[in-house]
Amino acid sequence: MSQDPYELLGVKRDATQKDIQSAFRKLAKKLHPDLNPGDKKAEDRFKDISTAYEILSDEEKRRRFDRGEIDMTGAERAQRSYYRDYASASGANDPYRNNSGFADFADIDNTFANFFSRRAGGGRMRSQGQDRRFSMEVDFLEAVNGTRTEIKLPDGPQLDVQIPPGTRDGQTLRLRGKGEPGLGGGPPGDALIEIRVRPHRFFTRDGDDIRLELPISLGEAVLGSKVRVPTPSGPVNVTLPPHSNTGKVLRLRGKGVPKRGGGHGDVYVSLKIVLPDNPDERLTSLVKEWAAANPYDARKNMEA
Numbered sequence: 001m002s003q004d005p006y007e008l009l010g011v012k013r014d015a016t017q018k019d020i021q022s023a024f025r026k027l028a029k030k031l032h033p034d035l036n037p038g039d040k041k042a043e044d045r046f047k048d049i050s051t052a053y054e055i056l057s058d059e060e061k062r063r064r065f066d067r068g069e070i071d072m073t074g075a076e077r078a079q080r081s082y083y084r085d086y087a088s089a090s091g092a093n094d095p096y097r098n099n100s101g102f103a104d105f106a107d108i109d110n111t112f113a114n115f116f117s118r119r120a121g122g123g124r125m126r127s128q129g130q131d132r133r134f135s136m137e138v139d140f141l142e143a144v145n146g147t148r149t150e151i152k153l154p155d156g157p158q159l160d161v162q163i164p165p166g167t168r169d170g171q172t173l174r175l176r177g178k179g180e181p182g183l184g185g186g187p188p189g190d191a192l193i194e195i196r197v198r199p200h201r202f203f204t205r206d207g208d209d210i211r212l213e214l215p216i217s218l219g220e221a222v223l224g225s226k227v228r229v230p231t232p233s234g235p236v237n238v239t240l241p242p243h244s245n246t247g248k249v250l251r252l253r254g255k256g257v258p259k260r261g262g263g264h265g266d267v268y269v270s271l272k273i274v275l276p277d278n279p280d281e282r283l284t285s286l287v288k289e290w291a292a293a294n295p296y297d298a299r300k301n302m303e304a
Helices: 005-009 017-031 040-056 059-066 103-107 140-145 218-223 281-293
Strands: 116-118 125-127 132-138 147-152 158-163 172-175 191-197 204-206 209-216 225-229 236-240 249-252 267-273
Touching (some): 017 040, 132 147, 140 147, 158 172, 158 191, 218 225, 236 249
Antiparallel strands (some): 116 125, 147 158
Protein backbone atom coordinates (compact mmCIF):
# COMPACT_ATOMS: atom_id res chain seq x y z
CA MET A 1 0.00 0.00 0.00
CA SER A 2 1.05 3.63 -0.38
CA GLN A 3 2.74 5.08 2.69
CA ASP A 4 1.34 8.53 1.96
CA PRO A 5 -2.05 9.18 3.61
CA TYR A 6 -2.70 12.06 1.20
CA GLU A 7 -2.40 9.72 -1.77
CA LEU A 8 -4.60 7.08 -0.11
CA LEU A 9 -7.40 9.59 0.48
CA GLY A 10 -6.82 11.36 -2.84
CA VAL A 11 -6.37 14.85 -1.37
CA LYS A 12 -3.75 17.57 -1.77
CA ARG A 13 -1.24 18.28 0.96
CA ASP A 14 -2.89 21.62 1.74
CA ALA A 15 -6.37 20.08 1.98
CA THR A 16 -8.60 21.39 4.74
CA GLN A 17 -10.09 19.17 7.44
CA LYS A 18 -13.42 19.40 5.65
CA ASP A 19 -11.82 18.18 2.41
CA ILE A 20 -10.18 15.27 4.24
CA GLN A 21 -13.37 14.26 6.00
CA SER A 22 -15.35 14.46 2.76
CA ALA A 23 -12.80 12.32 0.90
CA PHE A 24 -12.75 9.72 3.68
CA ARG A 25 -16.55 9.50 3.86
CA LYS A 26 -16.80 9.02 0.11
CA LEU A 27 -14.22 6.22 0.05
CA ALA A 28 -15.51 4.52 3.20
CA LYS A 29 -19.05 4.35 1.85
CA LYS A 30 -17.70 2.51 -1.17
CA LEU A 31 -15.18 0.24 0.58
CA HIS A 32 -16.82 -0.62 3.91
CA PRO A 33 -16.84 -4.43 4.48
CA ASP A 34 -20.58 -4.43 5.19
CA LEU A 35 -21.13 -3.23 1.62
CA ASN A 36 -18.55 -5.63 0.16
CA PRO A 37 -19.04 -8.97 1.93
CA GLY A 38 -16.24 -11.40 1.16
CA ASP A 39 -14.17 -8.83 -0.79
CA LYS A 40 -10.72 -9.01 0.88
CA LYS A 41 -9.28 -6.30 -1.38
CA ALA A 42 -11.99 -3.82 -0.39
CA GLU A 43 -11.50 -4.72 3.29
CA ASP A 44 -7.73 -4.08 3.04
CA ARG A 45 -8.27 -0.74 1.30
CA PHE A 46 -10.81 0.23 3.97
CA LYS A 47 -8.20 -0.46 6.66
CA ASP A 48 -5.65 1.65 4.76
CA ILE A 49 -7.90 4.67 4.36
CA SER A 50 -8.95 4.40 8.02
CA THR A 51 -5.29 4.49 9.04
CA ALA A 52 -4.69 7.44 6.73
CA TYR A 53 -7.67 9.30 8.12
CA GLU A 54 -6.52 8.67 11.66
CA ILE A 55 -3.29 10.54 10.90
CA LEU A 56 -4.74 13.41 8.86
CA SER A 57 -7.81 14.04 11.05
CA ASP A 58 -5.55 14.67 14.06
CA GLU A 59 -3.88 18.06 13.54
CA GLU A 60 -0.84 17.29 15.69
CA LYS A 61 -0.26 13.89 14.05
CA ARG A 62 -0.65 15.50 10.64
CA ARG A 63 1.97 18.13 11.41
CA ARG A 64 4.35 15.48 12.73
CA PHE A 65 3.85 13.36 9.62
CA ASP A 66 4.49 16.36 7.36
CA ARG A 67 7.69 17.09 9.28
CA GLY A 68 8.81 13.48 8.85
CA GLU A 69 8.71 12.70 12.57
CA ILE A 70 6.21 9.80 12.30
CA ASP A 71 5.16 7.42 9.56
CA MET A 72 1.60 6.72 8.44
CA THR A 73 1.03 4.26 11.26
CA GLY A 74 2.07 6.85 13.83
CA ALA A 75 5.41 5.17 14.58
CA GLU A 76 8.38 7.42 15.30
CA ARG A 77 10.91 7.95 12.49
CA ALA A 78 14.58 8.68 12.85
CA GLN A 79 15.02 12.48 13.09
CA ARG A 80 16.23 14.21 9.94
CA SER A 81 18.29 17.35 9.83
CA TYR A 82 15.94 19.08 7.53
CA TYR A 83 12.22 19.22 6.96
CA ARG A 84 9.63 21.68 5.91
CA ASP A 85 7.55 23.07 8.76
CA TYR A 86 4.10 23.97 7.53
CA ALA A 87 3.02 25.41 10.88
CA SER A 88 4.18 28.81 12.10
CA ALA A 89 5.31 29.24 15.68
CA SER A 90 2.19 31.22 16.51
CA GLY A 91 -0.15 28.96 14.59
CA ALA A 92 -1.39 31.92 12.54
CA ASN A 93 -2.55 31.16 9.00
CA ASP A 94 -2.18 27.44 9.74
CA PRO A 95 -3.94 25.69 6.84
CA TYR A 96 -4.51 22.62 9.05
CA ARG A 97 -6.13 24.41 11.97
CA ASN A 98 -9.83 23.59 12.36
CA ASN A 99 -11.51 24.59 15.60
CA SER A 100 -14.51 22.44 14.83
CA GLY A 101 -12.43 19.28 15.33
CA PHE A 102 -14.50 16.18 14.62
CA ALA A 103 -17.84 17.84 15.27
CA ASP A 104 -18.94 18.23 11.67
CA PHE A 105 -18.49 14.49 11.14
CA ALA A 106 -21.71 14.10 13.12
CA ASP A 107 -23.64 15.36 10.09
CA ILE A 108 -22.90 12.18 8.14
CA ASP A 109 -25.98 10.47 6.70
CA ASN A 110 -27.72 7.77 8.76
CA THR A 111 -26.59 4.85 6.64
CA PHE A 112 -22.93 5.67 7.07
CA ALA A 113 -23.30 6.70 10.71
CA ASN A 114 -24.51 3.21 11.55
CA PHE A 115 -21.21 1.74 10.37
CA PHE A 116 -18.82 3.60 12.63
CA SER A 117 -18.30 4.65 16.23
CA ARG A 118 -15.44 6.34 18.08
CA ARG A 119 -13.38 4.24 20.45
CA ALA A 120 -13.54 5.82 23.89
CA GLY A 121 -10.46 7.88 24.64
CA GLY A 122 -8.95 7.67 21.17
CA GLY A 123 -9.37 8.63 17.54
CA ARG A 124 -9.26 5.19 15.98
CA MET A 125 -12.20 4.21 13.80
CA ARG A 126 -13.97 0.94 14.47
CA SER A 127 -16.75 -0.90 12.70
CA GLN A 128 -19.00 -3.84 13.32
CA GLY A 129 -17.93 -7.19 11.92
CA GLN A 130 -19.64 -8.68 8.90
CA ASP A 131 -22.70 -10.87 9.31
CA ARG A 132 -22.31 -14.54 8.41
CA ARG A 133 -25.08 -16.26 6.44
CA PHE A 134 -26.02 -19.92 6.70
CA SER A 135 -28.98 -22.15 5.87
CA MET A 136 -30.31 -25.22 7.61
CA GLU A 137 -33.14 -27.71 7.10
CA VAL A 138 -35.62 -28.65 9.81
CA ASP A 139 -38.54 -31.07 9.85
CA PHE A 140 -42.06 -29.72 9.38
CA LEU A 141 -43.14 -30.46 12.95
CA GLU A 142 -39.91 -29.00 14.37
CA ALA A 143 -40.72 -25.72 12.63
CA VAL A 144 -44.35 -25.75 13.81
CA ASN A 145 -43.73 -26.78 17.41
CA GLY A 146 -40.24 -25.31 17.88
CA THR A 147 -37.04 -27.11 18.81
CA ARG A 148 -33.43 -26.58 19.82
CA THR A 149 -30.70 -27.85 17.52
CA GLU A 150 -27.11 -27.18 16.45
CA ILE A 151 -25.54 -26.03 13.22
CA LYS A 152 -21.92 -26.83 12.42
CA LEU A 153 -20.04 -23.95 10.82
CA PRO A 154 -17.63 -24.43 7.90
CA ASP A 155 -14.68 -23.39 10.09
CA GLY A 156 -15.43 -25.97 12.78
CA PRO A 157 -17.38 -24.50 15.72
CA GLN A 158 -21.04 -25.25 16.36
CA LEU A 159 -23.84 -22.81 17.11
CA ASP A 160 -26.76 -23.64 19.37
CA VAL A 161 -29.92 -22.60 17.49
CA GLN A 162 -33.35 -22.13 19.03
CA ILE A 163 -36.09 -22.69 16.43
CA PRO A 164 -39.11 -20.77 17.78
CA PRO A 165 -42.61 -22.29 17.44
CA GLY A 166 -44.32 -21.25 14.24
CA THR A 167 -41.11 -20.79 12.22
CA ARG A 168 -41.87 -20.47 8.50
CA ASP A 169 -40.04 -21.82 5.46
CA GLY A 170 -37.55 -19.17 4.29
CA GLN A 171 -37.56 -17.32 7.63
CA THR A 172 -34.19 -15.97 8.76
CA LEU A 173 -33.10 -16.29 12.38
CA ARG A 174 -30.52 -13.84 13.78
CA LEU A 175 -27.95 -14.94 16.35
CA ARG A 176 -26.46 -11.72 17.65
CA GLY A 177 -22.70 -11.52 18.06
CA LYS A 178 -22.04 -14.84 16.27
CA GLY A 179 -20.69 -13.32 13.04
CA GLU A 180 -17.26 -12.04 12.00
CA PRO A 181 -15.19 -10.09 14.56
CA GLY A 182 -15.29 -6.32 14.26
CA LEU A 183 -12.56 -4.13 12.83
CA GLY A 184 -10.57 -1.89 15.12
CA GLY A 185 -12.15 -3.36 18.23
CA GLY A 186 -15.71 -2.96 16.94
CA PRO A 187 -18.50 -5.38 17.93
CA PRO A 188 -18.87 -8.69 16.08
CA GLY A 189 -21.47 -9.20 13.40
CA ASP A 190 -24.41 -11.58 13.61
CA ALA A 191 -25.10 -15.05 12.26
CA LEU A 192 -28.10 -15.07 9.91
CA ILE A 193 -29.61 -18.54 9.46
CA GLU A 194 -32.18 -19.13 6.73
CA ILE A 195 -34.59 -21.94 7.65
CA ARG A 196 -35.72 -24.46 5.06
CA VAL A 197 -38.67 -26.57 6.20
CA ARG A 198 -38.96 -30.11 4.83
CA PRO A 199 -42.41 -30.99 3.49
CA HIS A 200 -44.63 -33.26 5.59
CA ARG A 201 -46.19 -36.37 4.10
CA PHE A 202 -49.76 -35.31 4.89
CA PHE A 203 -49.75 -31.91 6.63
CA THR A 204 -49.77 -28.72 4.55
CA ARG A 205 -49.29 -25.30 6.12
CA ASP A 206 -51.60 -22.42 5.18
CA GLY A 207 -50.48 -19.38 7.17
CA ASP A 208 -51.14 -20.34 10.79
CA ASP A 209 -53.54 -23.11 9.77
CA ILE A 210 -52.85 -26.73 8.92
CA ARG A 211 -54.67 -28.66 6.20
CA LEU A 212 -54.79 -32.41 5.66
CA GLU A 213 -56.79 -34.97 3.74
CA LEU A 214 -58.20 -37.75 5.94
CA PRO A 215 -59.06 -41.11 4.34
CA ILE A 216 -62.27 -42.69 5.70
CA SER A 217 -63.97 -45.98 4.92
CA LEU A 218 -67.30 -46.31 3.17
CA GLY A 219 -68.88 -47.53 6.40
CA GLU A 220 -67.54 -44.55 8.37
CA ALA A 221 -68.83 -42.18 5.71
CA VAL A 222 -72.33 -43.66 5.60
CA LEU A 223 -72.88 -44.55 9.24
CA GLY A 224 -70.71 -41.96 10.97
CA SER A 225 -68.03 -42.84 13.49
CA LYS A 226 -65.39 -41.61 15.89
CA VAL A 227 -62.10 -41.29 14.01
CA ARG A 228 -58.58 -40.45 15.13
CA VAL A 229 -57.18 -37.37 13.40
CA PRO A 230 -53.47 -36.40 13.52
CA THR A 231 -52.56 -32.81 14.39
CA PRO A 232 -49.12 -31.15 14.87
CA SER A 233 -49.52 -31.39 18.64
CA GLY A 234 -50.73 -35.00 18.62
CA PRO A 235 -53.77 -37.06 17.50
CA VAL A 236 -57.30 -36.17 18.62
CA ASN A 237 -60.63 -38.06 18.46
CA VAL A 238 -63.22 -36.52 16.18
CA THR A 239 -66.87 -37.47 15.71
CA LEU A 240 -67.59 -38.04 12.03
CA PRO A 241 -71.26 -37.32 11.24
CA PRO A 242 -73.26 -39.88 9.20
CA HIS A 243 -73.47 -39.42 5.42
CA SER A 244 -70.13 -37.56 5.23
CA ASN A 245 -69.11 -37.03 1.63
CA THR A 246 -65.64 -36.85 0.16
CA GLY A 247 -64.58 -33.20 0.30
CA LYS A 248 -66.45 -32.40 3.49
CA VAL A 249 -64.19 -30.24 5.70
CA LEU A 250 -64.05 -30.47 9.48
CA ARG A 251 -62.47 -27.63 11.49
CA LEU A 252 -60.45 -28.35 14.62
CA ARG A 253 -60.08 -25.02 16.41
CA GLY A 254 -56.78 -24.14 18.05
CA LYS A 255 -54.93 -27.24 16.79
CA GLY A 256 -52.84 -25.44 14.21
CA VAL A 257 -49.61 -23.43 14.22
CA PRO A 258 -48.64 -21.39 17.33
CA LYS A 259 -49.09 -17.67 16.63
CA ARG A 260 -46.45 -15.11 17.54
CA GLY A 261 -48.86 -13.03 19.59
CA GLY A 262 -50.35 -16.06 21.36
CA GLY A 263 -52.94 -18.66 20.48
CA HIS A 264 -52.93 -21.16 17.61
CA GLY A 265 -54.33 -21.48 14.13
CA ASP A 266 -56.80 -24.23 13.20
CA VAL A 267 -56.61 -27.63 11.51
CA TYR A 268 -58.86 -28.17 8.49
CA VAL A 269 -59.61 -31.84 7.77
CA SER A 270 -60.83 -32.70 4.28
CA LEU A 271 -62.55 -36.13 4.13
CA LYS A 272 -61.84 -38.64 1.37
CA ILE A 273 -63.78 -41.91 1.04
CA VAL A 274 -61.43 -44.79 0.27
CA LEU A 275 -62.68 -48.23 -0.84
CA PRO A 276 -60.91 -51.46 0.17
CA ASP A 277 -57.83 -52.37 -1.86
CA ASN A 278 -59.24 -55.81 -2.68
CA PRO A 279 -62.70 -56.15 -4.29
CA ASP A 280 -65.37 -57.52 -1.95
CA GLU A 281 -68.09 -59.61 -3.66
CA ARG A 282 -70.60 -58.97 -0.89
CA LEU A 283 -70.07 -55.20 -1.05
CA THR A 284 -70.32 -55.30 -4.83
CA SER A 285 -73.60 -57.24 -4.74
CA LEU A 286 -75.05 -54.96 -2.08
CA VAL A 287 -74.17 -51.81 -4.00
CA LYS A 288 -75.61 -53.20 -7.24
CA GLU A 289 -78.89 -53.89 -5.51
CA TRP A 290 -78.91 -50.51 -3.81
CA ALA A 291 -77.98 -48.63 -6.98
CA ALA A 292 -80.74 -50.27 -8.95
CA ALA A 293 -83.31 -49.27 -6.34
CA ASN A 294 -81.92 -45.77 -5.73
CA PRO A 295 -80.63 -44.25 -8.96
CA TYR A 296 -79.22 -40.72 -8.67
CA ASP A 297 -76.86 -38.46 -10.66
CA ALA A 298 -73.77 -37.60 -8.57
CA ARG A 299 -72.58 -35.15 -11.25
CA LYS A 300 -75.76 -33.20 -11.83
CA ASN A 301 -74.15 -30.02 -10.51
CA MET A 302 -71.43 -30.24 -13.15
CA GLU A 303 -73.79 -29.80 -16.10
CA ALA A 304 -73.06 -26.72 -18.21
